[in-house]
Structures are given as C-alpha cells and as structure tokens.
Amino acid sequence: MIMKCSTLHVQPYTEYCDRRPLSVAKNGSRKYELQNISNNRICKFHIDGGYITDDDVQKCDYGFLLCEKEHLILVELKGRHFSDALDQIFSTIVHKQHEIKDFILSARIVLTKVRVPDIQNYPKYLKLKKRIEKVGGTIKYNSGKLIDKF
Numbered sequence: 095m096i097m098k099c100s101t102l103h104v105q106p107y108t109e110y111c112d113r114r115p116l117s118v119a120k121n122g123s124r125k126y127e128l129q130n131i132s133n134n135r136i137c138k139f140h141i142d143g144g145y146i147t148d149d150d151v152q153k154c155d156y157g158f159l160l161c162e163k164e165h166l167i168l169v170e171l172k173g174r175h176f177s178d179a180l181d182q183i184f185s186t187i188v189h190k191q192h193e194i195k196d197f198i199l200s201a202r203i204v205l206t207k208v209r210v211p212d213i214q215n216y217p218k219y220l221k222l223k224k225r226i227e228k229v230g231g232t233i234k235y236n237s238g239k240l241i242d243k244f
C-alpha cells in the first residue's frame with residue numbers, strides 16, 4: 095500500500111514524510127494535531143502555494159497523507175468564515191479529483207470561532223460531507239484546536 099503515497103505527486107511540497115508520533119499544522123491560534131498512534135508513514139505537504147499554485151483556484155492549506163491507510167486528510171485553518179473553508183476544501187477535491195480518486199478523503203477545519211448557527215443543516219457542509227463520506231472519509235471542525243488519532 096505504501097506505493098500509493100508515491101502516486102500522489104506532492105514531493106516538492108512535502109514538509110516531511112516519516113513515522114513521527116505527532117504531526118501538526120498551525121496558523122496563529124488555530125492548530126490541527128494528528129496523533130500517529132498506529133505508527134503510520136505520514137506525509138505533510140503544503141497545498142496552498144504548493145500542490146496547487148493556481149491563483150484562480152480556491153484551495154485548502156495542508157494535506158496529511160497516511161500512506162499505509164491510503165487516506166488523505168485535507169486541512170483548512172481559517173479565521174471565522176466556515177463557508178469559505180468549506181469552499182476551499184471542496185474546490186481542492188474537485189481540482190485534484192483525478193489524482194486523489196483512489197484515496198479515502200477526510201476534511202478538517204479549524205476556525206477561530208464557528209459562526210454558523212446550524213452547521214449540520216448548512217447546504218455547503220452537507221454537500222462536502224456527502225462527497226467525503228462517499229469515499230469513506232469524515233469531516234470534522236472545531237474552534238482553536240482539532241486533534242485526530244490514527
């Protein structure tokens with residue numbers, strides 16, 4: 095399964111690719127932590143300004159690729175605009191859909207504050223959730239800090 099990691103051409107934009115116990119993406123007060131409890135090979139790479147450089151395309155901030163699980167986690171660290179974060183992750187998926195089609199996809203959004211009154215019924219959220227769940231992934235969001243364990 096590790097071969098799948100090399101099929102996603104992110105090497106020039108990769109910050110690291112190893113089995114470290116904790117992977118982190120941080121922007122100001124917003125932080126995403128991926129606790130590697132299964133000793134997975136994890137590649138952290140920059141999407142905005144890296145894997146996707148086109149200024150006309152909305153894109154999320156980071157990707158975390160869990161090689162053995164063939165699982166790609168897309169991360170957006172955002173101020174307050176939940177709607178924009180959803181758009182950026184959805185656009186990243188659409189823009190790279192042919193390259194990431196064989197991966198389980200998940201989305202993680204970390205905001206300064208969640209300002210959507212009823213997120214579970216928010217149309218953009220439901221659209222992204224449907225797309226993510228179709229390929230076996232999950233979508234999670236939180237204010238300030240979000241922690242995953244894989």
